[in-house]
């Protein structure tokens with residue numbers, strides 16, 4: 239397959255690429271903070287732990303428009319104008335009440351399935367804006383397309399934000415663990431934090447399956463993937479700016495602790 243090669247769709251391998259909005263256009267129309275766009279660029283540093291190097295890129299903030307960002311990685315017909323467009327149509331009525339901070343929202347298993355798929359799709363697209371933090375493997379992108387669902391390596395949560403620093407923003411953090419002698423990558427984790435006004439969408443990439451069970455924000459987030467039962471949004475607690483900033487880089491701390499211990 240040609241997936242992952244220049245000029246080929248990351249999902250289906252077709253040619254005929256088009257530019258895809260990283261932030262879907264309907265979100266730009268639905269939210270009202272045009273001056274608050276921020277993007278986050280990562281600066282990489284390494285923590286050394288025993289025989290491993292935990293590479294944990296750090297946040298460096300950059301002002302400027304992010305919601306108009308586009309990436310040219312998917313084909314026009316089958317993906318961008320096909321299932322991805324349909325996914326936006328399906329996800330939008332589920333996302334909007336939470337973006338607009340309604341009192342109470344019940345999410346069925348089918349709703350959670352759509353929202354988790356939307357979250358993973360959006361995480362994959364956002365990772366292409368800064369390849370130094372790319373976590374999903376090209377095979378993951380293909381598996382995601384072929385299965386039509388969030389992946390086994392993913393966990394997805396939803397939260398509620400009440401601060402002022404994160405009103406419309408995305409942030410992808412990753413932690414790469416390598417063997418210090420061979421330089422081989424041992425494990426890789428990442429999280430995408432997407433905030434659209436009141437709604438927080440949090441996507442974990444945890445191929446080793448080690449960090450998900452240690453997730454410490456269970457009272458601030460409701461888990462929607464893997465889905466087990468109906469859930470209600472908002473969760474018991476909301477995120478203030480400080481806690482949300484900690485959550486956005488939690489994956490790095492957790493990876494570091496895992497290899498220090």
Ligand SMILES: [Zn+2]
Pocket residue numbers: 247248249250251252312313314316317318
């Ligand atoms: Zn395609």
